Amino acid sequence: MRTQRFGGKGIVKRLNFSANTALYSGIIIIGLLAIIAIAAPLLSHYDPIGQDLENTLIAPTRHHLLGTDQLGRDVLTRIMYGARIDLTIGILAVVFPFILGTTLGLISGWRGGLFDTLVMRIVDTTIAFPFYVMAIALVFVVGAGPKAIILAISLVGWVAYCRIVRAAVLVAKELDYVHAAKLSGLPTSRILRKHVLPNVITQAIIFSMSDIVLSILAIVSLGYLGLGVPIPTAEWGSMIQEGQAYILQQWWIPTIPGVMVVITGFGLSLIGDGLVKRLNK
C-alpha cells in the first residue's frame, strides 16, 4: 500500500488542472478543514462527547445537521472535533519521520561506508515488514493513544524519506557545484546545509504531502481497528467503526467521516501534485 503513490498519473494530469490551480485548490480545501478544526468550539455549541440518550440516532434536522449517533452525540460536532485529532496527529506523524529520515539520508548518502551500510540495512529490515503489522505491533507495545500512533508511524515512515534523500545526495555530491564548494574550503556541515540539502529536500517535501494522506489513513485505520485514539474522543476512524452497525438505517453516521477522509486526502494530493510542478521548475 505504501508503494501506490509511485505509480500512475497524478491528480493534476488526470483532471487536466494547471499546477497552480491544483496547488491553490488544495490549499483552500485543507485551509477550510484546518479552520473548521481550530474553530470547532465556536462553530458548534454541542459537546463532542456529551451524551443525550433521549435523542439517539435521529435523522438530520435543523438542530442536528447530520443527525446524532447511538449515544445522542451530534455527528457534525464530532466530525469537526475529529478533524482536530486527525489533522494534528497526521501532521506530527509526518514531521518526525521527515526530520529523522532526511537527516539520516543526508549523512548516509554523503559519508557512505559503514554508516551508510548500517542505516540502509535498518531501512531494508523496516521495509520488509508490512506497514500495518509493524504499526499495530508498536501500538500494542506502547499502548493505544495519540503518542503511540505518532511513534509507530514515525518509526516506520522515516525509511521512505531516508531512501529518497540518500538517493538524491548520491547524485548531488558528484555535481560540480558541490565540488566547487569543497574547493573553496567550506566546512562539510556548511556544504551539506547550504549546497546539498536545499537541492535534495524538494523530493522529500513533495513526498511528505502524499505521506500525510497515508498517515491520516493509518490513523483512521488504527482507530477503526480499535487501536487508535481511545473512545469516546471524537476521531474519524473510531466514528466509522462505531457507526458501521447503523449503516443500513442511519447511513450518514459511518459514511460522513469516511467522506471527510477522502476530502482531506484529495486536498493534500492536490497540494502535493501542485508542489511537484512548482518545486521542480
Added chain:
Amino acid sequence: MSEIVLSATNLSKHFIGKQSVIGKIRGKEPLSVPAVDGVDLSMPAGSTIGLVGESGCGKSTLGRTLVGLYPSSGGSLSLFDRQIGNDRSLEERRAVQMIFQDPYSSLNPRMKVRDMLEEILLFHKLADKESVQKRCVELMELVGLPVTALQAYPRQFSGGQRQRIGIARALALEPKILIADEAVSALDVSVQASIVNLLQDLKRDLGLTMLFISHNIAIVRQVSDRIAVMYLGRIVEEGLTSEVFNNPQHPYTKLLLGSVPKMTPGSKLGAAPQGELPTIQARYEGCRFQSRCPIAKSACATTDPALIQIGSKDHQAACINL
C-alpha cells in the same frame, strides 16, 4: 626561467575499485585504474600550459588532483616550493582554483549569484560585511556581467553567462593558479571565443598561472605558452607551444597534431593511428604507446621511457627512439 608556482613530481592518482567480500577473502587484488600515473609537470609563474590528449587519457583527473579535489595516490605536489599534502590549508586551497566544464551543474541552482560569492568571500575573510557588496560588484565587472546579475539565480543565465559566473566564483578567492578543465568545450563556438578571450585578459591583468585542459587543439594553441601532451596517464611531450607544434618529437604528438584538419587547400589529414589502445591496467610493460606506435622497436617492449631534453631548446619528450 621564471619561478615555478606549482609543480608535480611523479604524481599519480589510481582509482581503486570496490572489492567484494569474497574477493577480499581470496586475497585478490582490487581493480586499480591508474588514471594519472607518474606525471611530472612544472608551471612557471604567469604562463598558460595547455594540456592536450585524447579522451580518457587522464587530463581531467590530473587537473582535479592538482586542485585537490582528488587525493593523490603517489608522488608529490609543491606550491611555491612548499610541499602540499592531501589535506590542504585554506590558504593553499585558495591559491589553486578551478573552472568546471559543465556550466549547468557547476552552479548551485538554489543560490543567488550574490549569496554564492558572499559566502566564500566572508568565509575566507577576503571581505567584511561592509566591503563585500563592493567586491561582488567588482567581480561582476571583471567577468563582464551586469551588476544586476548578482540578484539572479543561475537558471536565469545562458551557458556562456553561467561560465562567467563560475569564473567569478573562482576569482573571488584571489587564486594564483587557475585550472580550466574543458572550460569552453560545452559552449557554442561563438561563446567559446568570448570566454577564451576573457580568460586570457584575466590571466594577463591578474597575473594568473593557468592550466588549460582541452581536447580542442586549435584553442589550446591559441591560448597556451606551453603545451603538455598526455597519453594514458603520462605526459609524453612537453615544451614551448611553438616548439611542440612546429617540431613535434614524440610519435603520439605527431599523430595527434596530424589528425587536426588544416585550413589550407589540398592539405590531407595525417595517417590514422594504427593498432589498439591498450586496456587500462595497473602496470604497463615497457612504453605505453608501443601498441599504436609506427616506429616501435623491440626495445620499446621493455623500456619505460622518461622525459628527455630535445636538443638545446625548452622541449622534452618521452621516447627512446629520439
